Amino acid sequence: MVIIMLSVSILERPGEGFAAQVAAALPEVAVMHGSAGDVVIVSPRYSGTVAPRRGAVLVPQGRAAEQSRITALGATAERVVTYGMAPDATLTLSSIGERTAMLAVQRELRNAHGDAVEPQELRVPIVGRDDRGAPLIPNASHTAPNTIDHVEATLAAAGASIMLGLNASATS
Numbered sequence: 001m002v003i004i005m006l007s008v009s010i011l012e013r014p015g016e017g018f019a020a021q022v023a024a025a026l027p028e029v030a031v032m033h034g035s036a037g038d039v040v041i042v043s044p045r046y047s048g049t050v051a052p053r054r055g056a057v058l059v060p061q062g063r064a065a066e067q068s069r070i071t072a073l074g075a076t077a078e079r080v081v082t083y084g085m086a087p088d089a090t091l092t093l094s095s096i097g098e099r100t101a102m103l104a105v106q107r108e109l110r111n112a113h114g115d116a117v118e119p120q121e122l123r124v125p126i127v128g129r130d131d132r133g134a135p136l137i138p139n140a141s142h143t144a145p146n147t148i149d150h151v152e153a154t155l156a157a158a159g160a161s162i163m164l165g166l167n168a169s170a171t172s
Contacts, residue, residue, distance in 0.1 A: 022127065025127045038055040083152075103124045103155070105122070
C-alpha cells in the first residue's frame with residue numbers, strides 16, 4: 001500500500017491565526033507555512049510575494065495583482081483559483097448558517113490529480129466552530145460564528161480539500 005502525503009502551504013501575516021484555523025479543518029493534510037505545498041493558500045491579509053513552486057494556488061478574490069504575478073510565473077502555478085464573498089470568485093458561499101455553509105463552485109476547475117471538478121454546491125462546516133457553534137481555537141473566541149475570518153477560513157479549507165481531491169463536505 002502506498003501512502004501519499006498531501007500538503008497545503010499557507011501564506012499569512014505573522015500572528016494572524018489564519019493557518020491555525022485552516023489546519024484544524026484539515027487533519028488529514030500536512031499544513032505548513034511558505035509556498036511549497038501541493039496547494040498554496042494566500043490569506044486575505046497577506047501582503048508579501050506569492051511564488052508557488054507547484055500545484056494550485058487559492059487567492060482571495062479581488063487581489064488582481066497577485067493573480068497576475070502568479071500567472072506570469074507560468075508553469076510554477078498550474079491552477080489559480082479565487083475564493084471570497086464575491087459573485088465572480090470561483091469559490092464562494094451561497095448561504096451561511098450557524099454551523100454550516102453552502103460552498104458554491106462557480107466554474108469548472110481541475111484538482112491536483114487532474115480530475116475535473118464541475119460547478120456544484122456542497123455543504124461544508126464553518127471552520128473554527130464545533131457542533132454547537134462554539135469556537136474551537138482559543139484566540140478566535142472573541143469573534144461571532146460568521147465573521148469574515150471564519151468565512152475566509154471556511155472557503156480556504158474547503159477549497160484546499162477540493163483541489164487535493166478530498167471530500168470538502170467532510171472538512172471539520
